[in-house]
Amino acid sequence: MAGMTALVAAAFLVPLGSTLGDRARDEALADAARRAALVTGTLAVSTDVAVVARAVEATGGDPATRPVVHGLGGDPGGRAAQSDVARAGADRRSVVVEVPGGLARLDPVVLGDQVAVVEVFVPDATTGGGPRTWLLLCGVAVALVVAAVIVVDRVAARAADAARGLVRAALAVGDGDLEVRVEPTGPRELAEVGAAFNRMADRLVVSRTDERELVADLSHRLRTPLTVLRLDAESLDSDDTSVGSFSEDELDRRRSIRRIRQAIATLEGEVDVLIKTTRKAVAHDTGPAMCDVSEVVRDRMVFWAALAGDQNRPHRVTGAQLRIPAPVPRAELAAALDAVIGNVFRYTPQGTAFEVAVSRRDGYVAVRIDDAGPGIANPDRALRRGASDQGSTGLGLDIARRVALQANGSVSIDRARLGGASVVMLLADPEATPRQVNRFGLVGRMARERDTGTRRRWPRSRSAED
Structure with a gap:
């Protein structure tokens, strides 16, 4: 889960870092063009070194990044190579070249029969390509991964607890304990499963109680015909074969009467046991x-x-x-x-x-x-x-x-x-x-x-x- 979150963060933060770098570069170059315009405007009016120097100072900022004018004589310094300066003057268009420590913007100015070139240095720190930006983005990525892991862990823990509760309840019902219920918790799907489980358990209790009450009721109904049979059997002749002499037919008849009475007595005993068992079970289930x-x-x-x-x-x-x-x-x-x-x-x-x-x-x-x-x-x-x-x-x-x-x-x-x-x-x-x-x-x-x-x-x- 943490690896997946890191990949998602990287997929969003790497393009974001590039976009931020491009935007910072464009803003830094736009600022360099503004400062260069102050100097080129001054050159269009006067080429006096003192006037040009005051214009350079007026651009403000770090003295190391102030504009430099090439083509007015002497060595003005600067960071751009002479070939790049000559190419900008020959092409008479603004160019941006890479120099040690950053970028340099070169703006040519036509002064009669000669061309002056204004150079403005843009450090890497202002173009968004420095390590600080990427360190910040890496910190954001780490924070996102940690937060995602914590949130997912909490959600997964709730889901796992709810699932374990359902498992324990299902095992208890399987063992015959129909009184167990679960607290519907966790994600919505698991909560719905818990509620459905409780409804199922309630229905099982009702069904088992109805079944046992039906058995008890049927047992009660059997009492009356059994009593009739027993009384009718008692009204028959004696089944004693130990006293007196009887014909073979009479012995068979008395033995049949004895078997009938014994069968009725056995059946009555079974019905009594059934009634006692079912009524105890119903009382235990329903309270x-x-x-x-x-x-x-x-x-x-x-x-x-x-x-x-x-x-x-x-x-x-x-x-x-x-x-x-x-x-x-x-x-x-x-x-x-x-x-x-x-x-x-x-x-x-x-x-x-x-x-x-x-x-x-x-x-x-x-x-x-x-x-x-x-x-x-x-x-x-x-x-x-x-x-x-x-x-x-x-x-x-x-x-x-x-x-x-x-x-x-x-x-x-x-x-x-x-x-x-x-x-x-x-x-x-x-x-x-x-x-x-x-x-x-x-x-x-x-x-x-x-x-x-x-x-x-x-x-x-x-x-x-x-």
Whole structure:
């Protein structure tokens, strides 16, 4: 880069130096012609040596450069050769000849039958051909090269920093970190590339989140037909082949029933894993989110109502007419509702009524799922992850508890007005400030349970005859 800048400077400064030298030479010769004209005018009037001497002195300047008159007798001195002086007189025209130390201008003057020649010496220092001019131009060239190197270095450093930042960000995205962004800096082109990179990363985040939400939504939709299949499979005959004697056809039929039930159980487990995985990924990608609790409840009940109709289960939804926000992603709240409502269908007999209610007060949103079944004998055990008295994985209520904790709430199990279990999910209301409430009320009890980690037990175990 420095060599290129030096070549460009030389390409401009060498012609500039020549031009300046020519101009200085022309100006110096013009000044010499002016001084020579003062003397030639005097000679045209008088050839008296004294008069001519006064005219020479009147030209001023350095005595070494004052005009010299040849042809008036004697040796006037001067720097021009006699041959050049004779040639100027013979040709009777002004000439400029080179002499040691500079140039000499020779102007002939016709004085009757003789010709006088006026010589004016022009030193090299006044013609621009001296070393000072070229030293000055060389200094300018060096200054231009240094300035160009500094400017280009700064510009190149900014461009290099911006390019390195883009490389690091691209490698981070390639490694799976979609949160990385770059500061659009450097030249305009690199700044535009940085802005385009940020838009691309934002789009990747949105696309991945949409994809995972779609998978989670599809998984939720699979719960209802799977529950129907499981219930229909449970209504089939026993698959026990260890007691009694059976024909070959009966053994095959019972084995087929066992395989069907095992396949449905395996598929349910896979769907549960898929839902948990996708909802965790969506929560990690999107961070804090908001949803309309009423809308989620209405949407999920569209699916569960169809199954409830097949099983002759009376059901109703209350309090889900108005918008009620909650600080939890929609997919996670839907998963929690599916887990709790699915438990109602799994562990209560067909025809058992259930109710889903939404309420909003005291800075909290409560989602309550009641049923008319036999209830839960040990609420604490039911809320522990992986624990169940029904032979299941025990993850259903744990999903609801984790969603409630994410929304700064809690989950409680109590006796329902319908006679069975009442699962209440308490979520913080983002549009209201929680306040101190009656310590004996529902919200106060749930707040205490959230702080202490305790859960209320049933006052007594509920038997099947109750």
